[in-house]
Amino acid sequence: MVEVETRDARFIKKIKEKFPLHNYCRSTQYLHYLRSRKHPREIELMRTACNITEKAFRRLLKFVKPGVMEYEIEAEISHEFLRNRSRGPAYGSIIASGANACILHYVDNFRECQDGDVLLLDFGAEYANYAADLTRSIPVNGKFTKRQAEVYNAVLHVMKTAKQMLVPGNTLDQYHKFVGKVMENELIKLDLLTEEDVNNQNPEAPLYKKYFPHGTSHFLGLDVHDVGDKYRPFEEGMVFTCEPGIYIREEGLGIRLENDILITHNGPVDLMENIPLELEDIEREMRG
Ligand code: GLY
Ligand code: MN
Numbered sequence: 373m374v375e376v377e378t379r380d381a382r383f384i385k386k387i388k389e390k391f392p393l394h395n396y397c398r399s400t401q402y403l404h405y406l407r408s409r410k411h412p413r414e415i416e417l418m419r420t421a422c423n424i425t426e427k428a429f430r431r432l433l434k435f436v437k438p439g440v441m442e443y444e445i446e447a448e449i450s451h452e453f454l455r456n457r458s459r460g461p462a463y464g465s466i467i468a469s470g471a472n473a474c475i476l477h478y479v480d481n482f483r484e485c486q487d488g489d490v491l492l493l494d495f496g497a498e499y500a501n502y503a504a505d506l507t508r509s510i511p512v513n514g515k516f517t518k519r520q521a522e523v524y525n526a527v528l529h530v531m532k533t534a535k536q537m538l539v540p541g542n543t544l545d546q547y548h549k550f551v552g553k554v555m556e557n558e559l560i561k562l563d564l565l566t567e568e569d570v571n572n573q574n575p576e577a578p579l580y581k582k583y584f585p586h587g588t589s590h591f592l593g594l595d596v597h598d599v600g601d602k603y604r605p606f607e608e609g610m611v612f613t614c615e616p617g618i619y620i621r622e623e624g625l626g627i628r629l630e631n632d633i634l635i636t637h638n639g640p641v642d643l644m645e646n647i648p649l650e651l652e653d654i655e656r657e658m659r660g
Contacts, residue, residue, distance in 0.1 A: 400599075407593055408600040409609035414502065414593065415634060415643075418611060421458065421504035422632060422643045424497040428452035429508060429647055433657040436491060438512055442467040442481040445493070453497045462503035463596045466494035469512060473626025474619040476586060485512045490520050492626055496596065503596040505613050506644060507630030514658040516651060520625065523618050524651050526558040527627050530616040534588050538612055538633045538640040544589065544602050551588045555616060556580045564620065583618050592632055610635045611643070 388396065410418070428449045435448050445467045453460055464479040472478050473492035485491055489512045496504035509524065511517075516524060534551045556578065559565040565579050573579045589612040591600035600610070612635070617628030631644040648654050 404599045404601050405604075407598055408591065408604060409607055410593060410611055410634075411609075415609075415611070417500045417502040418504065418593070418632070419643055421462070421497045421499035421502050422506075422647075424453060424456040424458045424499060425495070425504040425506045426644070426647045427456060428495070428497070429493070429506065430657070432493065433510065433648070433654070434660065436485065436510060436512060436658070437514075438485060438487040440485050442469055442472075442483050442485065442491075445485075445491075446481050449495050456497070458497035458499050460498060462496045462498035462505065466492065466507075468492040468494075468626065471621065471624035471626075473509070473628075474621045474624075476619075487513045488517070490516070490524075490625055490627060492628055494628065494630065501594055503592060503594070503598075504643075505592055505596050505615075505630060505632055506647065507615055507617075507628045508647075508649070508654070509627040509629065510654055510658065515655060519623070520627075521651055522562060523620070523625060523627050524629075526562055527616055527618050527629050528649070528651070530554050530558055530588075531614055531629050531631070534616060535614050535631070535633055535640050535642065538589070538606065538614065538635055540606050540608055540635060540637060542606050543604075544606075548588060551616065552578055552580055552584075555584050555618075559583055559618070562618070564618075583620060584616065585619070586617070588616050589613050589633075606635050608636050 431452050446465050449465055466478055467481040468478045469483055469485040469491045470489040490509050491512050492509045494507040496506050533554050537547050556570055559580055591598040592611045592613055612633055613630055614633050615630030619626040631642050634641040648657055
């Protein structure tokens with residue numbers, strides 16, 4: 373087997389050759405520690421990134437309709453970001469209509485949005501190197517079907533419940549276990565799992581993962597998946613996403629909702645609280 377030298381390994385070798393008299397030690401643990409909590413000035417920049425992201429989302433609520441291409445939506449986002457002095461998206465925008473929403477990091481953005489689809493939008497502005505990370509799921513024709521609305525409200529319930537756990541002292545591990553239980557309950561109500569299946573499941577491989585195969589939260593900051601110490605209990609100044617989702621391939625439906633949450637001693641502060649989230653608000657804004 374040929375061992376490929378990583379870019380990091382090449383860099384370390386080069387630096388050591390160039391500066392042989394220096395002592396070297398790893399900075400990772402310090403950077404992870406420092407980047408876990410944000411300074412108020414950093415929070416301010418993240419708020420600006422979130423506010424620019426809000427403008428783009430509000431623009432999309434007026435723009436999306438049957439027949440638009442996913443990449444045309446991507447263009448609207450980039451235009452709104454740049455005209456608000458963001459240098460662009462913090463990561464590749466995910467514009468996933470219909471069954472594409474079940475592909476977690478779909479970035480082809482190549483399909484035509486169809487009447488009856490739900491469209492999953494995962495995008496965020498970068499501002500002064502800080503990232504926002506938003507996800508919304510909206511009906512292409514402006515009105516959710518009964519089933520789509522049921523799944524939407526299940527995800528919304530999980531999101532609201534999860535958010536309340538983003539307080540000092542909890543850990544990511546406890547939090548993810550708790551959210552898994554809440555999700556399990558919702559999936560039973562949606563007839564996707566049965567109580568019997570859940571009672572007999574292997575706790576090491578819970579069944580909810582079939583419909584919710586990713587974590588609920590990650591650190592956010594200089595990077596969209598920022599570095600941070602994931603074993604350190606939550607502290608004031610940490611910022612996490614909160615992003616549960618339900619993906620039902622057999623129904624061509626994927627719904628995820630995501631806001632960015634600042635942890636404080638006075639409870640979770642939602643940096644995206646002004647961005648429409650309730651189903652009725654989304655439908656109303658789309659109607660104009
Ligand atoms: N916004 C993309 C992600 O969180 O992976
Ligand atoms: Mn995210």
